[in-house]
Each structure stands twice: as C-alpha cells, then as structure tokens.
Amino acid sequence: MTATAARAYRPALRQGVLLSPPLLRGPRTVHLVRHPVTGAAFEVGIKEHFLMARLDGTRNLDDLAPVYAERFGRRLGEENWNRLLGLLGTRGLLVGAPDPAPPPPAPPRPNSFWRGTRPMVADAEATTARLHRALRPLLHSAVQLPLLAAVFVLLGFLAWRSGALLDGSAELVGQPFALMGVALFLWASITLHELAHGIAAQHYGGHVAEIGLRWRFPAALLYCTVDNYLFLPGRRAKLVIAGAGAYLNMLLLLPFGVWWFLLSADAPERSPVAGLLVLGTIQALSNLVPLPPLDGYRMLGHAVGADHLAPETRTYLALRLRGAAGADALAGYAVRARRIYTAYALGSAVLVLLLAAATITFVLHLLG
Secondary structure (H helix, E strand, O other): OOHHHHHHHEEEEEOOEEEEEOEOOOOEEEEEEEOOOOOEEEEEHHHHHHHOOOOOOOHHHHHHHHHHHHHOOOOHHHHHHHHHHHHHOOOOOOOOOOOOOOOOOOOOOOOOOOOOEEEOOOOHHHHHHHHHHHHHHHOOOOHHHHHHHHHHHHHHHHHHHHHHHHHHHHHOOOOHHHHHHHHHHHHHHHHHHHHHHHHHHOOOOOOOOEEEEEEOEEEEEEEEOOOOOOOOOOHHHHHHHHHHHHHHHHHHHHHHHHHHOOOOOOOOOOHHHHHHHHHHHHHHHOOOOOOOOOHHHHHHHHOEEEEHHHHHHHHHHHHHOOOOHHHHHHHHOOOOEEEHHHHHHHHHHHHHHHHHHHHHHHHHHHHO
C-alpha cells in the first residue's frame, strides 16, 4: 500500500473482535484484544486502543488525527498509523484481512492418580446455556434482591449465635456419620459453586469454555472455565461472575439456618446442623478472601481494574527493595499503580496473619 493510499484508507475492525476495558499491568495500563475466530489474544496500549475503537470503516488518518491530538496532546504520525494498520492486518483483525494461522493446540495435560484434570462436558457453552434458560426467571432482581437480603440476615444471625454454633460444631467431631454427611454436602456445594460461575457468565454474555473435574488426591472437585469475562464491559458483570459461587454457597445454607433456629436445645440434629452452618459459611466466605487463586482475589482485581495483581505486586516490591538500582524502573509507575501495589502488599500480609490466627483459634476450639 502506497503512502497516499494508506493515508486515505478507512479501515474497519472485523466483526466480533473483542476489546477489553483498561487493565493495570505493572506500570502500564493496557487493553486486551481477542481474535473472533482463532481466540488469539494480545495486549495494546491506551493510544492503540483509542484508535482501534474508532475503526468503523468511515474514518481515515486525516479524520482521526485531530481527535487523537486532542486526547493525547500530540499528532498522529503516518509512521505510527501505518505500523498500527500493519499490526492489525497481520493479526487478521481488519475487514478483508486473512485469518492468521491458528495457534498450535495446547499439549495434553499430564494426568496421574495423584493429580490431574479431565473435561466432563462435550459442549460446556451449550450446557450452561440450557441451565441459564431454565433458571433465568430466578435471576430477576425481584427474586435476587430478597435472597441477597436473606443471606445478610443469615450472616448476622450466625455472628449473633456464633458461640452456640461453635459449641455444636465441636460436638460434630465425635459423630463420624454426621460428619460424613456434612462433608458430602460441602462437596456438592462447591460443585454447584462452579456451575454458578458458568450460569452467571451466560447471564452477562460470557463464554464458558470448559467444565471438568480437577483432582488432587484425595480431593476431586468440578471446575468451570469462563474465557472471555475480562472483555465484558463494566465492573458489575465481572464482579457478579466471580462472586456467584460464594453467593450460591450461602443460599444453600438458608434452609439450614432456619432449621437450626427452630430446633429445640436438646434436639439430636442440632449439632450436625450447627457444624454444617459453620463449615459451610467458612467455605463460602473463604472464597471471598482476596488472595490467589480465590474468587475474592479476582473480585478485588476487577474492582480496582488490575490484572495479575499478586505477581505485579511482587515485582513492584522487588524494585523497591533494590533501592537506587530499581529507581529507573520505578519511575514508570504512576501514583495510582504505586498506591494499589503498596496497599495490596500491606493488606495481604495483615490478612494472612489474621487468617492464621483465626484458623488456629478455630482448631483449638474444636479440639477443646
């Protein structure tokens, strides 16, 4: 393409190209781009995303240069324009550009008796779509808001009666058959937890790529992979998808909370139900802890608009510890990035200490 033709060219992104909202990655703010056919993804900067979002087939370089200069305070040169067109064309993201070669298939996951993963559903997207259609009436705000309020009431009730519940949980240790029943319920709850992520993703336009079984001897759990939720617009959808599993776990405890409240003090079922409520609540709320790989970690990342929060925090702290040797690299971190990584480092350290203390206290209470 000649320089004149490139300047007059009015490119358009092909239909289905996904552009993510801004994400903080280390010192940079980036956007993810995903090919609609091959699924290949890569990241671009703020300036490239600004231009890509306006490639609708009606604008050329002369049309985009003024708005680019107004936004970034500098002119859009022909060299940068041609470089962007070359990048998008090579990756098959423009209308008329050929698709790039599909990426090589991922090597099969090595499985053993001790650990591994195995897909369990041939078409995870179709399966979760059917579940979503069946449950869609229950996902309306008129249903969910009262249920959410009931979950908060349950949490308040459990905090209020925590002493009696912990005493009942301690008695569960001496009831092996009841303990097995509670363990089975918790396993089923975490299985439904994963399906809740997939149904929530379907509700907000996400794509469920895989549903399968992951085992680490002696435990085996279902998993559900949503592969495009980072591209969903706005924070709400991503927060709901990440938190849907823990929310469902608490919903499953609602009838048991009512049951325990109605039981008489000497009822034989009181201890098993108390243990189920305590352990089920711990299971649900522990998933909201903002440490990797838990759901709360993903929710925190979505809330602050940061990706790879833990590893990027480690990188930032390593630069800080290097002193003058890391000063040049640290200079590239904006104030917002410095605050986020510093706050996460301090907060996660305090959180780990609190969780360790709470775990020791809980175990000692049960053993005592």
